[in-house]
């Protein structure tokens with residue numbers, strides 16, 4: 001029998017934390033004199049009550065967990081937090097069904113950024129802040145998980161980033177807690193820096209806070225229906241582009257950089273790949289946009305760099321409807337969606353390190369076909385890759401594609417047209433935000449989708465955010481067998 | 483230095499064979515009194531001359547090849563045969579540019595079946611027969627390669643089907659030549675049977691021959707612009723559905739069945755998977771079509787079974803424009819394109835055995851995550867899978883997807899809209915035939931695509947047909963290094 005007490009205990013603590021988080025929008029609404037402060041206070045009380053009850057009832061001596069318990073905890077905590085975070089949306093006067101509220105909350109916590117809300121420009125401040133806060137919390141949550149939980153659970157090749165390995169060669173970080181605190185501090189500092197940068201560049205202070213949070217979290221919720229395009233300000237574009245990139249690099253490397261290894265960031269192969277891939281695609285799309293749509297090259301470069309970085313890091317802001325840039329650009333935006341950023345960042349998708357591993361393995365395969373008796377070893381960042389890691393990464397890729405296909409077909413069955421269905425499936429599973437086409441494209445909105453499609457997409461966001469395996473393993477009958 | 487003589491020698495022999503093949507449409511045109519008989523005779527002479535010259539100049543004592551030579555031979559022979567097969571298209575009075583002629587020939591030899599010809603119903607008989615013959619030759623060519631060449635070259639997990647392995651346990655087939663002869667005979671017999679079935683069901687004898695050849699080869703070239711929909715005959719639909727299925731199963735198993743092991747076919751896990759997957763999808767689409775489009779269930783099942791089998795086996799016939807069946811059906815048709823049939827058949831795509839291996843590996847990965855110290859072994863058809871095979875299959879899947887993405891983006895750059903670009907990329911690389919959307923869908927045609935797109939698609943068909951690795955390996959600088 002699985003012991004659920006430690007699982008419920010930790011979910012309780014997380015709910016209590018969420019209750020504290022809900023006080024922030026309550027205070028903001030109170031400050032702006034908006035009646036929603038009551039909704040947030042009530043939701044906070046509910047969250048605190050459930051959380052407290054779970055903590056009380058499940059106190060246990062030892063908090064060590066088996067990996068089975070850790071798997072259940074990961075998915076269950078994400079689901080419970082989403083269900084409770086949805087309450088303010090459902091009970092504010094935004095006229096949202098619980099389906100819509102759950103979709104919006106999942107899109108927030110998973111840092112996806114697809115929205116079903118229309119009229120953001122006039123939405124109450126508490127709700128806007130709550131959306132930003134959910135992404136901000138989801139973002140730090142995922143970094144901590146990527147560093148502390150995923151490697152232990154050996155999810156999709158994340159065992160590459162196991163702490164024990166780096167500990168041996170590296171006495172600079174003795175304790176996981178210390179690392180977690182360091183990263184949290186850094187995350188807060190980044191958010192403060194980008195708040196002031198955006199404020200300085202011309203945003204209102206409120207908008208600056210909200211956008212700083214969703215930028216660093218590569219979340220993509222905006223306070224404007226037109227997203228960052230609302231400001232039409234090149235300076236803001238550049239600041240946010242840098243912010244999204246910051247959110248897409250491995251946070252652990254920032255710590256190393258700060259602790260006296262200034263070159264860690266530049267020496268890391270994942271970072272180099274990210275920069276190379278992003279720069280090549282930005283340039284290609286800028287040239288296309290400039291040639292085909294008769295736009296000056298620098299204007300094309302400005303819009304190409306912002307929107308490609310936004311989609312590639314899975315942030316999902318838009319400064320224009322790039323769906324109108326023509327065939328090549330649309331195809332590139334579709335595929336770039338799946339790339340993602342680096343492991344140990346706030347981004348989702350396939351991720352750069354997996355592309356590196358896939359590339360290495362393909363190269364080895366070709367060599368192996370040529371010299372069947374040769375011995376070839378795949379390397380990552382100078383270290384040989386074990387079979388365990390390579391098969392994990394390859395299976396991840398297959399399952400990622402498989403889930404995408406199933407989700408796209410499911411959304412088709414809900415009546416979404418082909419482009420809407422496949423781009424919505426992609427945007428959900430890669431946690432990007434906007435899709436393609438007139439309905440869910442960068443100028444569109446997920447509000448008009450049928451309820452079934454919203455639930456399917458919510459499931460897709462969860463599966464994508466938790467690196468596929470973590471959720472799918474719970475569906476295996478073997479998992480529940482003793 | 484690579485010794486090109488044996489390569490050129492074999493290409494010479496193949497060209498001489500092609501020259502003999504060209505005499506068939508020449509005789510048919512002569513019989514029908516069409517002046518194209520001169521074009522075919524001239525092309526035959528050219529082919530015979532080049533082929534003869536190559537044979538003469540490159541006669542060598544030993545015909546043993548290194549795998550490097552075998553890789554060059556595979557891609558080079560396919561390219562040279564296509565270039566020469568294109569001549570009759572280019573010089574007949576069909577007004578085709580050489581680009582169009584090459585596209586049509588590649589689409590034929592690779593058994594893809596995408597066409598740039600309009601007005602098939604009134605096209606000269608020689609040209610129609612030549613298209614069918616190209617697919618028929620391509621079909622048998624690929625079976626022989628899948629049995630004799632690919633396993634030796636260890637392409638994408640095909641080493642699973644290596645002869646030496648089965649030889650040890652199985653003394654029934656002492657020699658590869660004998661097997662090749664057996665399969666060729668079977669291929670001819672199947673073609674004759676289907677010719678008579680189609681003739682009996684109401685086709686003209688000429689149409690019956692042409693369609694029997696492109697059915698068994700899962701090629702999909704028709705003699706009618708409306709494809710099989712022209713006949714609107716349920717009996718023909720059923721006969722062709724059975725024929726496409728016959729072409730999609732492993733031909734080696736037919737031999738075993740005939741040589742006294744009647745259950746081989748039903749005991750093979752690849753065949754079971756194929757039937758299960760096909761049946762489930764046919765049923766799902768039939769239910770959708772019947773419910774959403776207000777069609778009787780049996781009519782829906784008739785059209786669903788024909789068209790799903792056609793797309794899944796990569797044949798590419800159509801009896802109706804399934805692009806109009808609505809979102810779910812379109813998404814399913816898009817993804818089913820990539821499935822393909824069994825290894826050792828005339829079909830292309832990812833293929834069933836790779837899906838089985840991917841499924842096994844994903845299952846093992848989940849078990850392994852649950853019990854990190856457990857030992858789990860993946861099986862295929864009751865035999866354990868080696869790491870060599872699993873990594874081959876996984877890399878194949880990744881490279882297949884990668885080539886699809888690059889091709890789709892390239893077609894976008896040629897100005898094709900999103901749906902046309904991604905479905906054309908898919909249909910080329912999986913050698914299916916029709917794409918999706920108004921331009922290249924089942925009722926459409928590839929004639930209006932720009933020349934650049936046609937060359938890109940030709941490359942895609944070649945890459946897909948030769949199992950990706952075989953072509954990509956030639957692009958590696960290591961390949962050409964001594």
Ligand SMILES: [K+]
Pocket residue numbers: 111112113218219220314315316431432433
């Ligand atoms: K996002």
Ligand SMILES: [K+]
Pocket residue numbers: 593594595700701702796797798913914915
């Ligand atoms: K075909």
